[in-house]
């Protein structure tokens with residue numbers, strides 16, 4: 559982890575995303591992988607949709623999981639890592655840092671499906687939008703296996719209109735593509751142990767994985783205590799989500 563957290567914060571605020579290389583050691587990654595294996599084998603099969611989603615092309619493969627910290631104490635410890643809090647403190651000098659959902663994005667080899675273009679705030683409804691996701695690369699994330707694309711500077715556009723996507727696990731997508739000449743897409747190619755941080759209003763997406771290599775990541779959601787939930791928007795999102803789940807039973 560670089561000592562210069564003020565540079566990390568500067569890039570984050572300017573671009574809406576930033577990568578920190580080699581944040582986790584190989585031994586730490588092994589520990590994360592052990593807990594993840596256990597979660598996927600023993601816990602995920604017991605959970606209702608909303609907490610776990612499977613790939614449509616192969617329903618034995620987990621596409622994504624949410625709120626893993628509620629089931630397994632290891633993931634609660636992971637989101638409370640003091641090193642992450644130091645980086646987040648550089649980004650949000652004021653307010654308390656509040657950890658949220660611990661997530662998994664599997665993007666399995668051959669079957670990993672696309673993530674439609676969206677801003678996370680359409681699902682989270684924070685105003686002011688002082689919230690972000692830390693993404694931990696477990697595998698190498700490449701052009702071939704569907705590394706995340708973020709649109710540089712798009713977090714400054716505010717929350718844009720979304721519509722229902724019909725995609726389980728990513729139920730909303732932007733109505734209109736956002737100007738890629740002003741805010742070019744950057745693909746976040748990462749090595750295992752690297753982390754990226756993206757703003758809750760940064761426009762992002764990923765391609766399907768047709769390669770022979772999985773692209774697994776853990777996501778950690780955070781918000782500042784200065785962020786307030788827009789309760790009306792939150793209720794509308796949950797009503798939409800319930801409709802989508804009913805269509806897929």
Ligand SMILES: O=C(O)CCC(=O)C(=O)O
Pocket residue numbers: 663665673678691693706762763764775777
């Ligand atoms: O894993 C992906 O491709 C998408 C992840 C995502 O949308 C997110 O972390 O907010």
